[in-house]
Amino acid sequence: MADLNELKYTAEHEWILVDGDVATVGITAYAAEKLGDIVFVELPKVGSTLVEGTVVGEIESTKSVGELFAPVNGTVVEANAAVSDSPELVNSDPFGEGWLVKVRFTELPEMLDLAAYTALTGE
Amino acid sequence: MTDDSPALEAQPRQSPLHDVHAAAGASFTDFAGWLMPVRYSSDLAEHHAVRTAAGIFDISHMAEILVHGPDAAAFLDFALAGKLSAVAVDQARYSLLLDTAGGIIDDLVVYRRADDSFFVVANAGNRVPVVEALASRASDFDVTVDDQSDEVSLIAVQGPRSREIIAATAGITGIQLDELKYYWSTNGSFDGVPLMVGRTGYTGEDGFELYIQADAAAALWAALTAAGQPFGLQPAGLASRDTLRLEAGMPLYGHELGLDTLPVQAGLGRVVNLKKEGDFVGRQASELGAPDGARVLVGLVSEGKRAGRAGYAVFDGDVEVGAITSGALSPTLGHPIAMAYVDPGLSAPGTELAIDVRGSRVAASVVALPFYKREA
Numbered sequence: 001m002a003d004l005n006e007l008k009y010t011a012e013h014e015w016i017l018v019d020g021d022v023a024t025v026g027i028t029a030y031a032a033e034k035l036g037d038i039v040f041v042e043l044p045k046v047g048s049t050l051v052e053g054t055v056v057g058e059i060e061s062t063k064s065v066g067e068l069f070a071p072v073n074g075t076v077v078e079a080n081a082a083v084s085d086s087p088e089l090v091n092s093d094p095f096g097e098g099w100l101v102k103v104r105f106t107e108l109p110e111m112l113d114l115a116a117y118t119a120l121t122g123e
Numbered sequence: 124m125t126d127d128s129p130a131l132e133a134q135p136r137q138s139p140l141h142d143v144h145a146a147a148g149a150s151f152t153d154f155a156g157w158l159m160p161v162r163y164s165s166d167l168a169e170h171h172a173v174r175t176a177a178g179i180f181d182i183s184h185m186a187e188i189l190v191h192g193p194d195a196a197a198f199l200d201f202a203l204a205g206k207l208s209a210v211a212v213d214q215a216r217y218s219l220l221l222d223t224a225g226g227i228i229d230d231l232v233v234y235r236r237a238d239d240s241f242f243v244v245a246n247a248g249n250r251v252p253v254v255e256a257l258a259s260r261a262s263d264f265d266v267t268v269d270d271q272s273d274e275v276s277l278i279a280v281q282g283p284r285s286r287e288i289i290a291a292t293a294g295i296t297g298i299q300l301d302e303l304k305y306y307w308s309t310n311g312s313f314d315g316v317p318l319m320v321g322r323t324g325y326t327g328e329d330g331f332e333l334y335i336q337a338d339a340a341a342a343l344w345a346a347l348t349a350a351g352q353p354f355g356l357q358p359a360g361l362a363s364r365d366t367l368r369l370e371a372g373m374p375l376y377g378h379e380l381g382l383d384t385l386p387v388q389a390g391l392g393r394v395v396n397l398k399k400e401g402d403f404v405g406r407q408a409s410e411l412g413a414p415d416g417a418r419v420l421v422g423l424v425s426e427g428k429r430a431g432r433a434g435y436a437v438f439d440g441d442v443e444v445g446a447i448t449s450g451a452l453s454p455t456l457g458h459p460i461a462m463a464y465v466d467p468g469l470s471a472p473g474t475e476l477a478i479d480v481r482g483s484r485v486a487a488s489v490v491a492l493p494f495y496k497r498e499a
Contacts, residue, residue, distance in 0.1 A: 040428040
C-alpha cells in the first residue's frame with residue numbers, strides 16, 4: 001500500500017501516485033467504502049488517450065455504478081488485469097493491489113493533498 | 124468517481140436499534156425517510172451468510188397497523204384485494220391494497236391475531252397512504268385502525284440455520300416453533316415482553332420475523348445475535364436484503380409495484396380474489412383486466428458481469444419494448460439478473476432481448492421467476 005501522504009487526490013475520489021512521467025491511478029478507500037462490494041470494473045484500454053475530467057471507466061458494486069474520471073491528460077500505458085479478474089481488490093486494497101491504470105501524462109493539474117482530501121470527505 | 128445513490132435527506136428517522144448498528148460498524152442509508160443499515164462490512168458476505176447460514180436484519184422501519192373490532196374481517200375483505208376472512212387465526216397472508224382504478228397502493232403481509240384482530244404490515248414509505256386508505260374505508264364498519272408503527276420493532280432472522288437460532292435464543296419462551304409452518308405465526312414472550320414470531324421473510328430462504336415493542340428490541344437483537352454466533356449468523360443490511368429478494372423474484376414497492384401497476388401485470392393476479400362475495404376497493408377495475416398491450420413483469424438473465432439497473436431500457440432489435448425495474452449481478456448465481464416490464468408478446472421464457480447498459484447493448488433472455496429457489 002502506498003504512503004497516503006505521497007499521493008495526490010481529486011474531488012471525484014481518485015488518487016494518483018507519480019513516478020517520473022507515469023501516474024498510477026486508483027480510487028480512494030472512502031470511495032470504495034461508499035460504493036460497497038465492487039463486482040465489476042471496466043478500465044480504459046492500453047494506448048487510449050485520456051482527457052482530464054472525462055469518464056474513462058466504470059466501477060460497479062452490487063448496489064450502484066460509479067464512474068471513473070481521468071484525473072490527468074495522457075495515454076494509458078497499463079491497465080490492472082488483476083482488478084478486472086478480482087474486482088474485490090478495489091475494496092480490500094484500494095491504495096495498493098486495487099490500483100486501476102497507469103497513465104503517461106504530459107503535465108499535472110492542480111490536485112488535493114491528503115489534508116485537503118480528508119477535509120473534503122470529512123473522515 | 125461519482126455515485127448514483129440518492130443523497131441523504133434532512134434528518135431521517137432512526138431505528139430503536141440505531142446505536143446497536145453504529146457500534147457494529149454499520150454504514151447507513153436513507154431508505155423511505157429512515158436511516159437504516161445498508162451494510163455492516165460486505166454486502167456480498169451478508170448475502171452469502173443468509174443463503175448458507177443466517178442473517179439478522181433490522182426492518183423496524185416497516186409500518187404495523189392493528190385492525191380490530193367485530194367487523195375486522197369483513198372490513199379487510201372490503202379494503203384489501205384478498206379474502207382475509209378466510210385466513211385462520213395465527214395464519215398470515217400476502218395481500219394488496221388497491222385504489223379504485225386497480226392500481227397498487229401497497230403490498231402487505233397481514234397476520235390474523237384473533238377472530239376480530241388483524242396485524243397489517245406495510246412498507247415504510249407507504250405508511251401514510253396505507254393508514255389513510257384503511258381509515259377512510261372503515262367508515263361503514265365497526266372497526267378500529269390503530270397505527271402502531273412507532274411502538275413496534277421488527278427483526279428478521281433469515282437463512283437455513285434460522286430455526287435453530289430462534290430455538291437457542293435465551294429469553295424467548297412460549298412460542299411453538301416445531302409446528303410453525305410457512306406463513307403462520309406463533310406468540311410467546313421475550314424476557315416477559317410479548318413477542319410475535321412469523322415464519323415469513325423477504326429473502327427466498329426459510330426465516331422468521333419477530334415483532335416486539337420498540338423498547339425491548341435492542342435486548343432481543345443482542346440475544347439473537349449471541350445465540351446465532353455458533354451458527355454463523357451475521358448482521359445484514361438493506362443492500363443484501365435487496366439482492367436476496369431480487370434473486371427470489373420478490374417485488375419491491377416503487378420498483379416492480381406502484382399506483383400505475385395492475386396486479387395482473389406484476390404476476391400478482393392470484394392475490395386479487397375476484398371470487399369473494401361482496402364488493403372491494405378495486406374490484407371493478409380488476410374485473411376489466413389489463414388493457415391490451417399493458418406491459419408485464421419478466422425475469423431477464425445475461426452472461427458476463429454488466430448488470431442492467433432500474434430504469435435501463437430493454438430492446439427487441441431496434442425497438443424499445445420495456446424497462447428494467449430492478450437489476451444486479453446476482454451474488455448467488457454469478458451472472459446479471461433483472462426484473463423488467465416488457466410488451467406482453469415478449470414475455471415467454473426463452474425470448475431473446477437486449478438491455479441498454481449505459482450506451483452498449485447486453486443480450487438478455489427472458490426466464491421464469493424466481494431466479495433462485497432454495498432446495499426444499
